[in-house]
Amino acid sequence: MHTPALRLGAGLATGIALAAGVLTATPAVAAVGDDDPTVGARVTTGPAAGLAINEVESNADDTDWVELVNTSSAAIDLSGWRFLDSDSSHTAYTLPQGSTIAAGGYLVVDQETTTRSGFDFGLGGADSVRLYDASGTLTLRYAWTTHAAVTYGSCPDGSGTLVDTTASTKGGPNDCSSPVRINEVESQGGTPGDWVELTNVGTTTVDLGGYVLRDGEDDHAWTVPAGTTVAPGGFTVLDEAQAGADADTAPGAGAETGTGTGAGAGFGFGLGKADRVRLSDARGVLVDEYSWTAHAATTYGRNPDGTGAFAETAEPTKGSTNRFAGVVTAEAWPGGPDETVLDAEDTFTGDLSGLDWTSSASSQDGQLWAVQNGDGLLYHLVPDGRGGWAPTNTAGVDLRYADGTGTPDAEGVTVTADDPGAVYVSTERDNDVSKVSRPAVLRFATTDGSESVLRATDEWDLAADFPGLGANAGLEGVTWVPDAWLTSRGFVDQHTGATYAPAAYPGHGEGLFLVGVEGTASVYAYALMDDGSSQRVATIAAPFSLVAEVQFDPTLDALWVVCDEACSGRTALFDVQDGAFTLATLYEAPANADRTLANEGFAISGRCVDGARATFYADDNDTNGASLRAGTYPCDAVEEPGDGDGDGGAPAPGDGETPAPGGGETPAPGDGGDSTPAPGTGGSSPAPVPTTPGPTTPGPTAPGPAAPAAPVAPDVSALVDGNRASVSAPSNVRAGSSLTIDVGTRYAGQRVAVWLFSEPRLLGTPVVAADGAVTVAVPADVPAGQHRIAVVAFDGTVLGWTGITIDPATGSLAFTGAELGGGIAAALLLLAAGAGVLVARRRRTVGSPA
Numbered sequence: 146m147h148t149p150a151l152r153l154g155a156g157l158a159t160g161i162a163l164a165a166g167v168l169t170a171t172p173a174v175a176a177v178g179d180d181d182p183t184v185g186a187r188v189t190t191g192p193a194a195g196l197a198i199n200e201v202e203s204n205a206d207d208t209d210w211v212e213l214v215n216t217s218s219a220a221i222d223l224s225g226w227r228f229l230d231s232d233s234s235h236t237a238y239t240l241p242q243g244s245t246i247a248a249g250g251y252l253v254v255d256q257e258t259t260t261r262s263g264f265d266f267g268l269g270g271a272d273s274v275r276l277y278d279a280s281g282t283l284t285l286r287y288a289w290t291t292h293a294a295v296t297y298g299s300c301p302d303g304s305g306t307l308v309d310t311t312a313s314t315k316g317g318p319n320d321c322s323s324p325v326r327i328n329e330v331e332s333q334g335g336t337p338g339d340w341v342e343l344t345n346v347g348t349t350t351v352d353l354g355g356y357v358l359r360d361g362e363d364d365h366a367w368t369v370p371a372g373t374t375v376a377p378g379g380f381t382v383l384d385e386a387q388a389g390a391d392a393d394t395a396p397g398a399g400a401e402t403g404t405g406t407g408a409g410a411g412f413g414f415g416l417g418k419a420d421r422v423r424l425s426d427a428r429g430v431l432v433d434e435y436s437w438t439a440h441a442a443t444t445y446g447r448n449p450d451g452t453g454a455f456a457e458t459a460e461p462t463k464g465s466t467n468r469f470a471g472v473v474t475a476e477a478w479p480g481g482p483d484e485t486v487l488d489a490e491d492t493f494t495g496d497l498s499g500l501d502w503t504s505s506a507s508s509q510d511g512q513l514w515a516v517q518n519g520d521g522l523l524y525h526l527v528p529d530g531r532g533g534w535a536p537t538n539t540a541g542v543d544l545r546y547a548d549g550t551g552t553p554d555a556e557g558v559t560v561t562a563d564d565p566g567a568v569y570v571s572t573e574r575d576n577d578v579s580k581v582s583r584p585a586v587l588r589f590a591t592t593d594g595s596e597s598v599l600r601a602t603d604e605w606d607l608a609a610d611f612p613g614l615g616a617n618a619g620l621e622g623v624t625w626v627p628d629a630w631l632t633s634r635g636f637v638d639q640h641t642g643a644t645y646a647p648a649a650y651p652g653h654g655e656g657l658f659l660v661g662v663e664g665t666a667s668v669y670a671y672a673l674m675d676d677g678s679s680q681r682v683a684t685i686a687a688p689f690s691l692v693a694e695v696q697f698d699p700t701l702d703a704l705w706v707v708c709d710e711a712c713s714g715r716t717a718l719f720d721v722q723d724g725a726f727t728l729a730t731l732y733e734a735p736a737n738a739d740r741t742l743a744n745e746g747f748a749i750s751g752r753c754v755d756g757a758r759a760t761f762y763a764d765d766n767d768t769n770g771a772s773l774r775a776g777t778y779p780c781d782a783v784e785e786p787g788d789g790d791g792d793g794g795a796p797a798p799g800d801g802e803t804p805a806p807g808g809g810e811t812p813a814p815g816d817g818g819d820s821t822p823a824p825g826t827g828g829s830s831p832a833p834v835p836t837t838p839g840p841t842t843p844g845p846t847a848p849g850p851a852a853p854a855a856p857v858a859p860d861v862s863a864l865v866d867g868n869r870a871s872v873s874a875p876s877n878v879r880a881g882s883s884l885t886i887d888v889g890t891r892y893a894g895q896r897v898a899v900w901l902f903s904e905p906r907l908l909g910t911p912v913v914a915a916d917g918a919v920t921v922a923v924p925a926d927v928p929a930g931q932h933r934i935a936v937v938a939f940d941g942t943v944l945g946w947t948g949i950t951i952d953p954a955t956g957s958l959a960f961t962g963a964e965l966g967g968g969i970a971a972a973l974l975l976l977a978a979g980a981g982v983l984v985a986r987r988r989r990t991v992g993s994p995a
Contacts, residue, residue, distance in 0.1 A: 177229060178237065179233070182231035182275055195217025196221055198212075198285050198286075200212035200296050200298040200314065201268070201293070202268075203272060204690075209264075211274050212254075213251065213253075214246075214302050215246040215247065215249060215250055215251075216249070216302070217248060221245070227239050228240065228264055228275070228276055235266045240254065257580060269743070270766045271291065271766065273289070274286070293310070294347070294348045294713070295348075298321065300319060300321035308925065311346060311347055322430075323426050324348075325351050326344055326452075327342075327433045328342045329458065330416065330435060330437070332415075332441070332445075337384065338415070339416040340382050342464065343424070345377050345378065351374060353375060353381065355368060355426070359422070360417070360422055361417070367383075367412035367413060380465060385415060385416075386410060386413045419437070421434060422434065422435055442457060443457055445457060447467060474731065475732065477736065478735045479778070480735065480778040480779055481776055483912065486771040486774055487773040487774060488534060491770060492536070495772070497745075497767065498745045498763055499516045499556055499694065500514070500694070500746035500747060501514045501559045501560055501624075502749060503560055508527055511751070511752060512526065513525075514568055515773075517541065518576075520552060521552040521555050522543065522544065523591075524594065525593055525595075534773060540597070542596050544570065544587070545601065546604065547600055547601045553575060553585075556573055557570065557621060557622040557623040557624075559625050562656070566592055567591065568589050568594075569588055570587045571622060571623035573617060573618070573663075574616045582614045582615065582616045583608060584620045584660075585608075586658060587601040588603040589602065605673045605677060605679045607671070614662070614665070617663075618662070621691075622692060622707070622746075623658060623661070624659050624696050624704070625658055626656050626659060626670075629655075631656075632644075638682050639682060640681060650672035658670070658671050659685075661693070661694060661706065661707075662692060666691050667686050668706055670726075683725070685704075685719065689706070689708035689711070691709070691712075693709040693746075696748060700758070704720070705717070705747060707744070709743050709765075713733070716747065717732070739768070743768075744774075745765045748761040749778060753780035757777035757780060759777060760777060761773065762776070856898035856907065857940055859900065859943050869947065872887060872888050872889070872934075872944065873886070874934055874947050877950045878951060880924065880927045880952065884921055884949075886921070887917055888917050888936050888945065889917045891917075892913040898937045900935045901935075906927075908922065908923065908934075909921035929951050929953045933948055934947055
């Protein structure tokens with residue numbers, strides 16, 4: 146028997162051997178997925194020399210995909226290589242024979258559809274991609290913590306840091322150009338003169354200092370002053386110079402301080418009736434241009450902002466979102482600015498998707514039904530008495546098809562007034578046969594979700610209506626609309642071309658089911674008959690790239706159509722006009738909401754309390770251990786508690802007292818209060834004025850904190866020993882990654898500014914979470930070395946700061962002295978574990994099948 150000393154010595158020897166390179170397993174025994182998927186990008190040599198991950202699409206605008214590039218002078222054969230995300234339990238996708246990437250060429254590894262092979266898992270908001278060669282050796286890896294607004298792309302191709310690109314370029318060179326775009330042009334009779342509005346379609350603030358504006362003549366050139374910026378989604382106005390003018394502030398919520406220099410600031414030429422404007426960056430590269438042959442009656446603007454074609458606007462909207470006749474423009478969310486967590490950590494395991502609210506005999510706050518897509522579970526939730534919500538069936542109901550087999554990919558859920566003993570679930574597929582599309586609505590007989598297993602009593606398979614639909618692109622949401630409501634509004638049946646007649650569909654119950662289909666970005670109304678047949682009655686095009694949820698709202702007499710992080714959390718309201726569901730209002734996400742949350746579920750309470758109804762959101766990614774969040778939407782405070790019943794029977798549809806979209810007391814566009822300048826007015830100076838996105842006319846607001854002003858940068862002298870220990874953060878962080886800082890629970894709910902020193906650089910303005918934490922991204926271009934991170938109130942008061950070491954954006958861990966390879970670092974971790982060190986790690990959120 147070996148003595149303890151010998152056993153310890155053997156352990157140390159093993160650790161040293163591992164550190165010397167034993168952990169670099171030979172290709173013959175390398176295990177696909179047996180590595181850490183979270184450490185970032187890594188490129189090996191050998192047969193993969195010149196091969197790089199070049200672009201990643203994880204938002205599922207169509208399908209998720211990863212683009213590879215070959216920067217070498219020889220073709221690389223990838224046949225038999227395997228592709229995996231961060232979840233090692235997923236089956237790695239094997240690239241087929243003939244998967245060769247030419248010298249200087251591109252190869253896209255795409256998600257499967259019913260007509261094309263590919264990987265059968267989704268890429269999440271916090272995920273990674275890994276590529277293994279034919280022997281199983283990890284060759285390429287890239288990890289990220291949130292979805293890109295567009296895509297993550299290497300700039301330059303194949304060799305640069307992956308950043309949020311300006312445009313998706315699947316299978317081609319990345320668009321690493323400036324994200325600044327000419328957005329609106331006033332060439333006649335502006336205030337104070339001609340002007341050009343710029344916007345930023347990227348995700349980081351752009352410094353416009355040194356950019357050059359020209360009209361149609363090359364000798365008419367004006368250099369934008371240093372310090373002029375344009376925020377992501379924001380607007381900056383360049384004005385014609387006016388003699389004797391003072392500093393100008395263009396209209397628009399959240400305007401920042403301009404950097405004009407008084408008299409003479411602004412471009413010194415006018416814009417003619419047949420002219421053009423050109424914008425070049427500080428290097429002289431043309432960024433954008435627009436030409437016209439006659440003055441616009443109003444202005445020329447892009448529709449939609451930043452990305453669309455130019456057209457005459459309905460009115461000048463200097464410094465704010467463009468408006469066009471007959472076009473619905475996104476408005477600020479009229480409810481409270483925040484979304485608050487409702488569920489305790491680990492209540493759900495991820496993949497929470499559809500939601501539906503109904504009234505309850507036991508709770509005046511109602512009840513929620515929820516479904517989880519990955520494992521096909523149904524939950525029944527009620528208020529927990531402590532401000533949160535919790536399931537009455539902790540393990541969830543295991544849903545099955547009628548024959549007792551399969552795992553329905555449950556994405557949406559609804560209840561109906563004509564069938565109170567059941568819930569209906571929309572699905573994309575059977576997860577046990579995950580490569581086959583099976584878009585269906587299933588009925589399950591339950592009143593409280595107390596069963597451990599439920600078989601579907603009925604199934605309406607809609608696959609024949611959606612040929613070619615991807616297995617992961619099917620029915621995301623479902624809701625039910627009463628026939629009486631539809632007929633009272635003259636709803637037109639597109640199948641017959643006549644006014645909808647419920648009697649034409651015997652056995653369909655007393656209403657229609659509306660389903661939202663992710664892959665077509667549309668909503669469809671169906672009559673579902675009791676013999677299992679179905680008939681499509683209407684098609685409703687959504688204003689989004691995908692549909693994540695649908696919800697009928699009898700209080701508003703409207704239909705909610707919801708997008709997730711692919712559309713930055715926007716929602717839309719439809720009402721029936723001229724017999725058809727028509728877009729009435731488009732909303733941005735709540736002001737302080739995390740727009741990267743995969744909110745695949747949405748529901749709204751029918752109960753009005755203190756002028757607000759609760760809204761509910763289901764995060765499919767279980768971000769930070771939370772899947773369920775709540776916000777508010779304004780309502781008529783006179784409404785009695787319990788009024789409005791979601792899909793239930795009380796009150797009758799249309800009895801809610803909250804005005805329909807665009808009605809009631811919500812100001813019409815342009816009807817702002819006395820303090821809101823009319824579009825195109827602003828101040829008197831032509832200095833460039835950066836602004837941040839905001840509605841020209843605010844809607845009604847529910848109780849909540851007022852939006853803060855622009856944060857004030859603290860002086861470095863304010864970072865003293867007395868406030869140094871007030872916050873804590875990791876001692877090291879890699880450039881290009883996220884950083885979580887513990888601010889303290891006393892600041893929970895407060896919006897703060899996070900600054901990086903020595904030169905003050907704003908990293909973000911997050912809201913402190915309930916646990917006292919904030920998370921910001923560290924830009925990839927931050928120099929490696931010692932820095933200071935300060936958390937600051939918006940008035941410049943330092944709440945706390947700490948020192949931090951920024952590691953290069955290489956994916957390697959930083960150590961004092963020689964840099965250690967991945968095998969040595971892993972060996973040291975094993976050695977630490979052998980010495981009895983216990984490391985508790987918060988569970989990691991991975992990509993879901995969505």
